[in-house]
Amino acid sequence: MDLGILPRPVQRHRPDRQPRLLLTQRRPDHRSLRQSRMSHHVRSLSDIDPSTAANDPRPSASFSPHLLRLVTNAMSDRLLDPAPPDPPPLYRTTDHWFQRATAALLGEVPCRLGCTSCCIGPFPITLLDVQTLQQGLAGLPPDHRHHIEQRAIEQTSVMEAAFPQLTHTDLLDKWTDQDIDRLVTEFHHHPCPALDAEGRCGVYSHRPLVCRSMGIPTEDRGLAQGACEIQTFIPILRLPSSFRQEEDRLAQEEASALEALRQHTGTAGEEVFLPYGFLQHETGEKV
Structure with missing residues (x-):
């Protein structure tokens, strides 16, 4: 050759x-962009304040501490996947x-x-x-x-x-x-x-x-x-x-x-x- x-x-x-x-x-790295979106989502879940959520007139879902830990841990594990x-x-x-x-x-x-x-x-x-x-x-x-x-x-x-x-x-x-x-x-x-x-x-x-x-x-x-x-x-x-x-x-x-x-x-x-x-x-x- x-x-x-x-x-x-x-x-x-x-x-x-x-x-x-x-x-x-x-081009943008799709993996990095996706991980960035996931990390923002994890932070948005962890920022929920139960004391203010009760007074919020908007319909809201109920997040138990156990469920929140499961979701956060699952997403954190995903974020820690080794990059190529x-x-x-x-x-x-x-x-x-x-x-x-x-x-x-x-x-x-x-x-x-x-x-x-x-x-x-x-x-x-x-x-x-x-x-x-x-x-x-x-x-x-x-x-x-x-x-x-x-x-x-x-x-x-x-x-x-x-x-x-x-x-x-x-x-x-x-x-x-x-x-x-x-x-x-x-x-x-x-x-x-x-x-x-x-x-x-x-x-x-x-x-x-x-x-x-x-x-x-x-x-x-x-x-x-x-x-x-x-x-x-x-x-x-x-x-x-x-x-x-x-x-x-x-x-x-x-x-x-x-x-x-x-x-x-x-x-x-x-x-x-x-x-x-x-x-x-x-x-x-x-x-």
């Missing part, structure tokens, strides 16, 4: 069109690179909250991404995680029916580019399992590397191209060469980290299709 350019997996995303744009605008670990430094460094590259292009990159054009359709991700996605899933509420995993199961089931080789292994390293193109074309209408109805990414803080770097116009032999079908024009400014050099360094760092992971796990391959990254199983040969 050529790791010379970070967004390479998406270059195969749609053979008949330019690569799709992936979510790159940082931060993604590896490479992922945060890639975020920083994208933010600075966007600023260098004077805001011409159209990536915005709710732009989901490139979140539709499968594409290859690395085993590093699989590991990071699983960390993100582990920190989600059980029902939220179940919905994402169920969508991934549904998508991989129909993919395996159309491409039986996936029933033997989900690794793509023996696939030709033509076979990968055929699959992504056939299932180009499948949204990412983590994409919700409002166009938000359910695992945004743990999204794959390609989702973090996609959106910056690419250059090949001195020619610039829009990174996705939304980019109908190329910014007047070209990205300074220092950013391209940093992009190459990030790609090398990704390659080194991926090789270290392969040696640690004994896995022979490097890539799987996106939906497989949300499933809890050993990547590789299936029994």
Whole structure:
């Protein structure tokens, strides 16, 4: 696999069109917002003053001390659930690179909250991404995680029916580019399992590397191209060469980290299709 350019997996995303744009605008952490609302609710319950409640003309519920303790303790336990670990430094460094590259292009990159054009359709991700996605899933509420995993199961089931080789292994390293193109074309209408109805990414803080770097116009032999079908024009400014050099360094760092992971796990391959990254199983040969 050529790791010379970070967004390479998406270059195969749609053979008949330019690569799709992936979510790159940082979004609120839904878990933190939910915990904040819960903590406010706990405080509102504990602030009830029985002496004034009796004189309140509004209908009110009766809260026994025992019930209040049960509710408060249950919510406190929920608030103390361990948060998922931060993604590896490479992922945060890639975020920083994208933010600075966007600023260098004077805001011409159209990536915005709710732009989901490139979140539709499968594409290859690395085993590093699989590991990071699983960390993100582990920190989600059980029902939220179940919905994402169920969508991934549904998508991989129909993919395996159309491409039986996936029933033997989900690794793509023996696939030709033509076979990968055929699959992504056939299932180009499948949204990412983590994409919700409002166009938000359910695992945004743990999204794959390609989702973090996609959106910056690419250059090949001195020619610039829009990174996705939304980019109908190329910014007047070209990205300074220092950013391209940093992009190459990030790609090398990704390659080194991926090789270290392969040696640690004994896995022979490097890539799987996106939906497989949300499933809890050993990547590789299936029994």
